[in-house]
Amino acid sequence: MRVLVIEDDDAIAEPLERGLAHEGFAVTRLALGGDALALIDRDTSFDVVLLDLGLPDMDGFSVCRQIRERSEIPVIVVSARGDEVDRVVGLELGADDYVVKPFGFRELVARIRAVARRSGADRSTDEETRVDLGHGLVIDNRSRRVTHDGEELALTRKEFDLLALLAEDPGATFTREVILERVWDPHWYGPTKTLDVHIAALRRKLGDPSIIETVRGVGFRLRGPS
Secondary structure: EEEEEEEOOOOHHHHHHOOOOOOOOOOEEOOOOOHHHHHHHHHHOOEEEEOOEEOOOOHHHHOOOOOOHHHOEEEEEEEEOOOOOHHHHHHHOOOOEEOOOOOOHHHHHHHHHHHHHHOOOOOOHHHEEEEEEOEEEEEOOOOOOEOOOOEEEOOOHHHHHHHHHOOOOOOOOOOOOHHHHHHHHHOOOOOOOOHHHHHHHHHHHOOOOEEEEOOOOOOEOOOOOO
């Protein structure tokens, strides 16, 4: 899917671009609302627009309204303005969803896919969204369900996001920094101990602590199928 990111803050846009590209999205990023509108006038083949409201050249609500006047491309507002009034205004102007910063990356990806499915842009198959990791462990990214030997596990949102990230490349080591950026927030300033707590809880629920391996001083990796 093609995603247009309209965001002027490099500290947010750059890790977002990297993460979305890793998820298989084709990402175009612009910092100005005027440039984005001009691009959409020329190219309406984007599947989803991620729109920040605090743009330097024009009000994000105006950009949202003009995008909707120009095309049917789904728009997800991604903003630090989390008041109910802002959410209502954004949705009434035609936004398909509204995500408040700071946001969890995996949640944002799930929202992108949900909006794209509703618009018919998501062409993922069931086989692409289901990951069989062996050891009786199956992850369904579309329904956000994890089963172990056929029984569904009761995972929290963060536990699912953490497992889904590690499952992107079983056997590969994900650094603590990458995990915190992708599962928590690109600007995570809380204690990194929270990652260890979630890893411990996930190991208990999976029933086999060795499935998630610790790479000392680096991060964690998911043991690949036998």
